[in-house]
Amino acid sequence: MTIKACVFDMDGTLLNTLDDLATSANTVLRQHGFDPHPVEAYRTFVGSGVRNLIIRALPENARNEATIDACLAAFKIHYDTHWADQTHLYEGLTDTLDQLTKQGLKLAILTNKPQPFADLCVDKFLGRWTWNIVQGQQDGLPIKPDAAVSQKVTDALEVSPAEVLYFGDSDVDMFTARNAGYRAIGVSWGFRSIDELNQAGAEQIIHQPHELLNLLN
Numbered sequence: 571m572t573i574k575a576c577v578f579d580m581d582g583t584l585l586n587t588l589d590d591l592a593t594s595a596n597t598v599l600r601q602h603g604f605d606p607h608p609v610e611a612y613r614t615f616v617g618s619g620v621r622n623l624i625i626r627a628l629p630e631n632a633r634n635e636a637t638i639d640a641c642l643a644a645f646k647i648h649y650d651t652h653w654a655d656q657t658h659l660y661e662g663l664t665d666t667l668d669q670l671t672k673q674g675l676k677l678a679i680l681t682n683k684p685q686p687f688a689d690l691c692v693d694k695f696l697g698r699w700t701w702n703i704v705q706g707q708q709d710g711l712p713i714k715p716d717a718a719v720s721q722k723v724t725d726a727l728e729v730s731p732a733e734v735l736y737f738g739d740s741d742v743d744m745f746t747a748r749n750a751g752y753r754a755i756g757v758s759w760g761f762r763s764i765d766e767l768n769q770a771g772a773e774q775i776i777h778q779p780h781e782l783l784n785l786l787n
C-alpha cells in the first residue's frame with residue numbers, strides 16, 4: 571500500500587520538550603511544598619497529557635482533586651511563559667520533513683499536549699511545513715490512544731488509515747497507531763525505551779529521522 575500521509579507525535583518525537591516540561595512541573599511542586607524530580611524522571615511522566623503529568627509528579631498521598639487542579643493551573647501559568655526556553659526540534663528532522671513535503675506526503679500532528687501549547691509549538695518550531703491538522707488535547711475529547719481522536723486526524727487527511735505512517739516515542743503512541751489502523755513506527759530518539767516501543771507493538775523502530783524516508787514504499 572502506498573503511503574500518503576505521515577502523522578507525528580509531538581513531545582519526544584518532533585520536539586525535545588523535556589527540560590521545559592520538567593522545569594515547569596518542578597517549579598509547581600516546590601511552590602506547593604513537594605520535592606522536585608530529576609529531569610530524567612519526566613521521560614515517563616510525559617505522554618498522557620498535562621493532567622496525568624501532574625498526577626504522576628505528585629507524591630501518591632497528595633493526588634487528590636483539589637491539589638491536582640491547583641498544580642495543573644499553576645503549571646499552565648508557568649509553562650505559558652517557559653514552553654520555548656530549551657525546547658528544540660530534534661536534529662535531522664528539517665531535511666526529512668522537507669523531503670516528505672517535496673514528495674507530496676500529507677503531514678499531521680497528533681499529540682496529548684494541550685491544543686493551545688501544541689499550536690504555539692507549531693508556530694515557533696514547525697511553521698516551515700504545512701500540517702493538514704494539528705490535533706492536540708482538547709477538553710471534552712478523549713486523549714490518545716483513544717480512536718475518537720485519531721479519527722479526526724484521518725478525516726482531515728482524507729486518506730485511508732492503512733495509507734498512514736504514525737511516528738511516536740512511547741507505548742501510548744504505538745497503541746494510538748494500532749487503534750487508528752495506522753502503521754506504528756517507533757522512534758528511538760525520544761523519551762522512552764526501545765523495549766517499551768516493541769512491547770507496545772511497534773512495527774518498526776527508526777533511530778534517525780532520515781530512516782523514515784525508507785518506509786514510504
Ligand SMILES: O=C(O)COP(=O)(O)O
Pocket residue numbers: 579580581582616617618619620623680681682683684714
Ligand atoms: O503528554 C503530553 O503532554 C504530550 O505528549 P505527546 O506529545 O507525546 O502526546
